[in-house]
Each structure stands twice: as C-alpha cells, then as structure tokens.
Amino acid sequence: MPEGTNRRAVYGSYGGPEVLYVEESERPRAGKGELLIRQLASSVNGGDLSIRAGHAKPMAAMITPGWPKSIGMDVVGMIEEIGSGVEGWNVGDLVWGVSTGSNSIAEFVTMKAGSVALAPLNLETKVLGALPVAGTTAMASVGQFANVQPGERVLVRGAAGGVGSAIVQLARARGGRVTALASASTREAVLALGAEEVLDYREAAPEVLPEFDVIIDTVGSDLERFRSRLALGGRFVTITIDFKHPARGVLAVAGSAIHGSARIRQMVSTPGTKQLATLTALVEAGTLRPVIDSVYPLDEIAAAHERAEQHGTVGKIVIEI
Known part of the structure; x- marks a missing residue:
C-alpha cells in the first residue's frame, strides 16, 4: 500500500449492511492538540446501525457531511504521530477513546489529546474494541x-x-x-x-x-x-x-x-481522559470485562453489521484492524 493512505469503512448511501465498503483515502495528520492513532480495533454500535440505515439523517449529515460517510466510534490503537502543543504522550502508547466524528473503523484516526487515555494492558488488544x-x-x-x-x-x-x-x-x-x-x-x-x-x-x-x-x-x-x-x-x-x-x-x-x-x-455523555482512565482501572481490576459476540476484519464490515442486526447476539461485534 502506498505510504500516506488510509483504508476506512464507509457507506455511499443509506440502506442495509450491503451499502458498506472499504475505500482507500488520504492518511490524516495530527493537527495542533491532536494525536494520530494507528487503529487496532473498534466495534459496531447500535447508533452506527441506525445512522447507516437512514433513521437519523440530520445527525448523520451533521457528523459526516457529504458522501461517502465514514462510520465507527470506538478507538483503540497506538499513537503514531503527536501534534504540536501536546505533552504527556509518546509515540507507541496504547490508547483508547470515543470518536465524535464517527470515523474510527479505519486504519488511522485523529483524536484530541484530551479525549484519550492509556488502554488496559491485561487483555488482548482486539477485545478492547468492545469497550470505549x-x-x-x-x-x-x-x-x-x-x-x-x-x-x-x-x-x-x-x-x-x-x-x-x-x-x-x-x-x-x-x-x-x-x-x-x-x-x-x-x-x-x-x-x-x-x-x-x-x-x-x-x-x-x-x-x-x-x-x-x-x-x-x-x-x-x-x-x-x-x-x-x-x-x-x-x-x-x-x-x-x-x-x-x-x-x-x-x-x-x-x-x-x-x-x-x-x-x-x-443520558448524553462525551468521555474525556478522566472517564477513560477510570474505565481502564475498572478493566484492569477485573470489575468490568468486555463481552464479545464475534470478531470481523475491516474488509468484512458489511458482514459485521449484518451480524449486529440479528437477534440473539451477546455483547459486541468487534472489528479487528
């Protein structure tokens, strides 16, 4: 793959899981106050299903204007690049967070430094995608x-x-x-x-x-x-x-x-570093564990959404990137 590209899950119209596909776009860069995260895992959320299906068009248009639209909220990955004005982080740190831009099912995503925390180290990285x-x-x-x-x-x-x-x-x-x-x-x-x-x-x-x-x-x-x-x-x-x-x-x-x-x-909540650090502590203490229904690779994002819409699932459908 050429350097500077980013494979990400997108959809070109509202509809069922079949509208999802993976496209290659320009790799984002860490701006001022931001971190560039090399993604390792994410998951499918109920909100993703509703937005993709067209049940919340005004929200979808506000979050990701234009077409195609990106998707995904859970961020789990390694810091790849540190933007100007950011202190306290190192390239290679394993972090997690919640993307408000609905763009986390991708190889790279940028996040504000104040919206991530160090991720737990006591579980497999891929299963962490179920929890942010x-x-x-x-x-x-x-x-x-x-x-x-x-x-x-x-x-x-x-x-x-x-x-x-x-x-x-x-x-x-x-x-x-x-x-x-x-x-x-x-x-x-x-x-x-x-x-x-x-x-x-x-x-x-x-x-x-x-x-x-x-x-x-x-x-x-x-x-x-x-x-x-x-x-x-x-x-x-x-x-x-x-x-x-x-x-x-x-x-x-x-x-x-x-x-x-x-x-x-x-309930409306946008977690920052403090909340995510508390989540890390709960996971490391064994108080909270991820519940995984199934794991899909990025290229099978449509199949992952199809699974998420079936009855009888338990826990999260994880996307391994």
Missing part, C-alpha cells in the same frame, strides 16, 4: 445519572447488548440487585454477568413487572410504559431514543418532566 463506547456509557448511566446504591432493585433493558452487558456488570459491582430483560437465548450469558434474574423481553410486559428503584434503558421504545414501574423516588435513565420513531421518544422524555421524581433522564 459501551464502557463509558455504562459508567455514566450507572454512576453519574442513576447513582445505583447497594441493595437497590435495578431493571436493565437490552441487557445482552454491548452497553447492556456492561451496565449489568457495573450495577452489580455497586451492590444493585439486577433484573435483566433480554432474549431467552441469552439468559445464561446475562446471568453470568451478575444479574439475579433474566426475563424474556417478549413476555415480560411492563404491566406485570414489580417496581424498581432504578430503570436503565438501552432500547429507547415504550419509555412511558416502563416509567410506570418506578418506585417512589426511583430513577429512570435511557441511553438512546427509538430512531424509527424519534418524536415519540423525545416527547416521552420531555413529558416525564412534569412527574418530578419519576422523570426519564436522557
């Missing part, structure tokens, strides 16, 4: 937003997914008594993460569930129905909206504000 987005999202939802306390009853929707599997682990680590909603085929895997009880989401209608002190949602639909299961003084946190019906989700969050303590909080 999922891990920091789980940390913020369980700690900062829900503030799960020992003994509290916690309901986790979408518990078998990448973020959900991390939420189960962290809620349990804080002493929460976790009830998980997931598919029946993933029950044993979710129990192994620390859930006390795993219910089939297709059978456990909100109306038949008991009350919970904390509800953490990774699905985005039926928010009002699940909010009715909050105990007095409970906290409801959702990390997403239903991209197919965004107005419905926005109205549910906004409308819940009139209910005071039963308010649904929409």
